[in-house]
Amino acid sequence: MNTKRTIASWIAVAGMASLLVGCSGSEPSANFDSLTVGVASVPQVLDPGQAYSRQDISIMGLASGTLTTLNDDGKGTSNGLADAIKETETDFTITLRPGLKFSDGTDLTSADIVASFEHHLADATNAFAYKFAPIKSVTAKDDLTVMFNLKRAYPSLPWILATPQAAIIPSEVIEARGEKLYETPVPTAGKFGIETVNPSEIKLTANPNYAGTKPTAKSITFKKIADSAARLAQVQGGEIDFADGVSPKVLSQLSAPLEARTTVGVNGIQTLSLNELGVLGDVNIRQAIARAINREQINKVAWAGMNVPALGLFAPSSQYSRPFLPATPELDSAKRYLAGTKCETGCTLQLIVDSTDEPSNDIAVVLQQNLKEIGITMNINKMETAAMVQRSNDADFDILVAFTYENGDFPDALLPFQLGPALQGFYTGYSSPKMNELLDQLGTTRDEARAEVVDQINTLFEQDLSLVPIAANLSSSASRVPSNIFDISPSFAYIVG
Known part of the structure; x- marks a missing residue:
């Protein structure tokens, strides 16, 4: 594991980037079908295991379908793709929800869980491999049941299974692409799928087959705007709907239709x-x-x-x-x-x-x-x-x-x-x-x-x-949309209502 690379991302300010992106002239959202969010960085690769900054992790979290999901307060988990979880000292048996599908309409079964974690466990480049280290093996008992066999007791496994790095990927895609798995977007089981990505923006579209509550927004475009003052200027000008990461020193100066947002990390x-x-x-x-x-x-x-x-x-x-x-x-x-x-x-x-x-x-x-x-x-x-x-x-x-x-x-x-x-x-x-x-x-x-x-x-x-x-x-942001449409949780995840 590249430990130093992982922790170096925590030393720098969350979501740091190095290039300034100019204004685009896009129209603000009126009905919340599509949102544009200004961020300091966007993922440069589509591998959740290579997302280091807070904003990159949050973006990948919207696309990553996971067995469990983190509660908004960051202090517990709920079932995601999993329908039930039974645990002993060193085993977790997970039953999947019936009828699960990926964003491309293909069925999601226990075979995809096994293939995904075999990939995660074998990936030497995954900067978060330490989170998976206690997992000995993952096996399918039937199409809807998988067992995680552990090297030791690991009570935090349900939380680990909720992180973007534990994304479930189609087994056929893993087999077909091999090391080139993330060169182009993969079908997802999360709330959104990845439509397009380039060095300056990434566009997500709502997954019609998402197993949970469908989001109001049909698409979200995350624009890389490295300078916080530029992000604020664009949300003030109506060119973006939400500016993630603005100086808290200017929040008191904001007025309607802008809303100041602050979130303290848990x-x-x-x-x-x-x-x-x-x-x-x-x-x-x-x-x-x-x-x-x-x-x-x-x-x-x-x-x-x-x-x-x-x-x-x-x-x-x-x-x-x-x-x-x-x-x-x-x-x-x-x-x-x-x-x-x-x-x-x-x-x-x-x-x-x-x-x-x-x-x-x-x-x-x-x-x-x-x-x-x-x-x-x-x-x-x-x-x-x-x-x-x-x-x-x-x-x-x-x-x-x-x-x-x-x-x-x-x-x-x-x-x-x-x-x-x-x-x-x-x-x-x-x-x-x-x-x-x-x-x-x-x-x-x-x-x-x-x-x-x-x-x-x-x-x-x-x-x-x-x-x-x-x-x-502290996360401090400026928004043109209500908090029940787009917000940031105490775990710094993006919440899309």
């Missing part, structure tokens, strides 16, 4: 990665930094007060949230932590930040001011995304402004990257045998047992503090 947070290979290897300095930060000020400066400060490891709206840090500075506490450290009488730290991400740059400026109050000088190094990712991989920094993201309130997919060895604790160099043991336990527990493990993870995180929480993830 999983993942804006964070500072603290490199433990240098002076920040001293946990007391890390604790001091965490208590010197004015998170309320950062929220006002970076997000016009529309975000929510993150005061713990989990997003504030997560069921696992346990706040322990202050929203406003506790300078006396911070200075007590600095006593006896290399920063007691002052020190200089290097911070790296993506120059294209406005909130991250705002965070850096406020952070620089905050740390000056406790005698720490922080130099801000702004750089392009590729350079920042390289510096991250090389551990060539003291502090990294980053964020983590996962589409759903399921901790066992994201935490191993934040705190485990997969990425050396999200580029911090953090290594804790006890934390690794807890992360292993997390992946096999459920319900009350899982809550107990998460509680222990929170406790250890609060002691070691390799990452410093800053704020929740």
